[in-house]
Amino acid sequence: MRKDSKIYIAGHRGLIGSSILEELQKQGYTNIIYKTHQELDLINQKAVENFFEQEKPEYVFYAAAFVGGFIKQRKYPAEFLYNNIMMQNNVINSSVKNKVKKLIYLASACVYPKDAPLPLKERYMLEGAFQANNESYAIGKVAGIKLCEYLNLEYGTNFLCIAPTSIYGENDNFDIEDSHVQSGIFRKIYLAKCLNENNFKELCNNLNASSKDEAINICKKYGIFDTHIKMIGTGAAAREFANARDLANFCIHIACNVNFKDLCEYDENKNLISSFVNFTNEDPVSIKELAFKIAKIIEYKGEIIFEKELSKDDGTLRKAMSKEKFNKLGFKNKIPLEEGLKMMIEKYKNTNGGGGIKV
Template identity: 40%
Template sequence: MEKASKIYIAGHTGMVGSAIVRNLKANGFSNLVFRASGELDLKDQKAVAGFFETEKPEYVFLAAAKVGGIEANNTYRGQFLYENLMIQSNIIHQSYVHGVKKLLFLASSCIYPKMAPQPIKEEYLLTGALEPTNEPYAIAKIAGLKMCENYNLQYGCNFISVMPTNLYGPNDNYDLKNSHVLPALLRKFHEAKVNNKDSVEVWGSGSPRREFLYVDDLAEACFHLMQTYHGNVSVNIGTGKDISIKELAQLIKRITGFKGEIEWNTKKPDGTPRKLLDVSLINSLGWKYSTGLEEGISLTYADKFLN
């Protein structure tokens, strides 16, 4: 990408998209194209085709998606499948039709089998059953990365895919019904502290282990790959380190300053027992994360609740 290149960031108001925008601006890129959801419905094939015809972007970051946590994924199963398939299919296809030089598609680590060996290598894709609670979302994301792969093979496109681990940071979703575990815990502990509660309820047993990546580190990885990587292997992006939900809850309790107790609701689902990505490929490509978990959570907490 050149500094004057016209770059379309789909999903620019979301956590990932806004981080990519921050990164591009910090690196001197100013010819950026956005459309809010009220201006362009990415599920509308004709509207997306018209946008590409008018704007003719040279590069595309596909960060737009319908996302949520365990409850949202399990409740809105058909909606998550349909909306994600439509959004990504329209953008990927129109990128081909209008000669986009390069596209980066953001998939998700939930595309891997529920019981995949740990840490999870890129080659483990499609080797086992998915986690049932987010299977529709995962299937949509698998379809997206396979669409990129096969448009490369059939049409000679330069479309790459990445699989980020669990993300957090500025512009995250803090709705307790639809958010992921880390922002949900931040909100719960903050509100408990402000309201002088005696305890905070956390779902599950606390035993599952998860990997977390600060979203600005993801944006840096995407920028790096967009500049340097060409290939049909979808690349894992993570830290290569995980933490139990119990340890995470204790860390967030300390960062927020909550003094009460943690109550574990073991009637609620745990989800996948462990999900740690093998990041040896992206490390070999010249990128490694830079923001530690405690630092990242502290920055996120300050951005959302203390400013």
């Protein structure tokens, strides 16, 4: 990939896509194209086809997705499946038609069965049922991985797929109902700190509330009080967390240095058993430990209360992804969790994060 190669980023406003854009720009890539949803609706097949025929990108980073936390996923499973499959199919198919040299497709750790053995190896995909909380999203991501694989085998394309662990970063979405777990937890603790310190000016500003009483009522709805926070689940579930900047640089690394054949794994009978790669980082951290770590960083003095009994809200209790294939690709992550959280929190404060909660 040359510095003047024409590069299209699908989903450039999202957590991962925005990080890819920033890292490409930092590294001196000068011919990057991207469109907002209003400018290009990826669900519209004709619009996507016209865009590719006109622009002829050489490289594509597919980081677009219809996303949200497990609350939203349970509420809108049909939308998650339809929207994600339509968007990715349109982009991937247009990439084939217009002879894109390399496409990087971002999948998810949810492609693994809920009861798969740990650490999760790429070959375990499709060997069992999905976690019910995100089944529709998982089906869409598996479909994307398999479509890229089949196209590579049938047409000789070079479409590479990555299944990232839980990703966080400065450009995350901090809406409590519609966010990743780490950004959602941070937002609740941040609001609780405002309440705990009687900082009602910041509380109202953060929630776009017109009065102190309105802000307090919004907080109560989400279990946020002046002395404590009620968290969903027991906090026992453990995840590996990786920074979006590290993932962005990994995407660029494989676009420059890795080919489809490098990701392929075969059994003893030479049958292809996996064709994507995990992206992971440190050992798993429990949700409870993550919450306490965030509380310490922002100096929250109140109490954090988790449920005592395990429930469906805990999801899969532990996820640890195999690093075996990842370690062979010549890339090293640079941002440890605590440093990355501090970066995320600092930017949130400096940009006056928040902007309201959808209610």
